[in-house]
Amino acid sequence: xxxxxxxxxxxxxxxxxxxxxxxxxxxxxxxxxxxxxxxxxxxxxxxxxxxxxxxxxxxxxxxxxxxxxxxxxxxxxxxxxxxxxxxxxxxxxxxxxxxxxxxxxxxxxxxxxxxxxxxx
Amino acid sequence: xxxxxxxxxxxxxxxxxxxxxxxxxxxxxxxxxxxxxxxxxxxxxxxxxxxxxxxxxxxxxxxxxxxxxxxxxxxxxxxxxxxxxxxxxxxxxxxxxxxxxxxxxxxxxxxxxx
Numbered sequence: 001x002x003x004x005x006x007x008x009x010x011x012x013x014x015x016x017x018x019x020x021x022x023x024x025x026x027x028x029x030x031x032x033x034x035x036x037x038x039x040x041x042x043x044x045x046x047x048x049x050x051x052x053x054x055x056x057x058x059x060x061x062x063x064x065x066x067x068x069x070x071x072x073x074x075x076x077x078x079x080x081x082x083x084x085x086x087x088x089x090x091x092x093x094x095x096x097x098x099x100x101x102x103x104x105x106x107x108x109x110x111x112x113x114x115x116x117x118x119x120x
Numbered sequence: 121x122x123x124x125x126x127x128x129x130x131x132x133x134x135x136x137x138x139x140x141x142x143x144x145x146x147x148x149x150x151x152x153x154x155x156x157x158x159x160x161x162x163x164x165x166x167x168x169x170x171x172x173x174x175x176x177x178x179x180x181x182x183x184x185x186x187x188x189x190x191x192x193x194x195x196x197x198x199x200x201x202x203x204x205x206x207x208x209x210x211x212x213x214x215x216x217x218x219x220x221x222x223x224x225x226x227x228x229x230x231x232x233x234x
Contacts, residue, residue, distance in 0.1 A: 004162075033221065035222065035223075037225075042227070043208060043210075043227065043228040043230070044225060044226070044227045044228060045163075045210060045212075045225035046225075047222050047223075047224060047225075050222055091162055091163070093162075093163075095221060107165055107168065107178070108163075108165070108223060110162030110163045110164075111162050112160070112161055112162045113160075113161075113162055
């Protein structure tokens with residue numbers, strides 16, 4: 001079974017509108033971390049936002065917020081007020097286990113990504 | 121400025137040749153990683169290293185080798201045993217005891233086998 005599922009291969013959003021990119025995850029660990037990365041056409045992976053499994057508040061970073069629903073095992077990325085520069089691939093990733101707790105705890109598992117296109 | 125550099129940006133290899141991809145970081149990070157990305161896919165872990173002189177295989181280590189002689193450097197060698205090496209290769213690093221264990225990535229190397 002896939003550990004990270006991103007069901008939207010491609011999404012379109014009008015400039016200045018908000019958009020939600022879906023991510024569901026599968027783990028039996030109580031401690032884990034969830035990450036979102038942006039990959040523009042240049043290829044570099046840019047870190048956007050992090051949510052720890054014990055964090056009670058949804059993470060926010062500027063125009064990015066993470067809608068974390070633990071019971072549903074979902075960690076959707078919300079981008080508010082979309083800009084043309086937001087057009088890119090977006091990847092959800094998970095680290096299982098406590099950070100720094102031993103071999104393997106550093107590994108990230110990535111989803112296949114969602115291609116976001118912002119329309120002027 | 122602190123960051124991760126990868127070189128070269130583009131690399132062409134003839135079949136049967138070994139090639140080495142460079143990854144250097146000046147973030148004083150302990151752990152470093154190599155990922156492979158194929159078109160339309162997410163990243164898959166090749167090797168990672170938590171400390172100098174130690175490294176572990178990831179999910180797709182066959183046909184690859186690494187070394188970690190210095191904290192700042194984690195070169196990846198793509199050997200002739202790797203049957204389908206054409207891909208985009210990304211290096212990442214993370215520091216111990218950060219508030220989160222976020223991995224930060226370099227700009228990547230695109231390898232093409234001719």
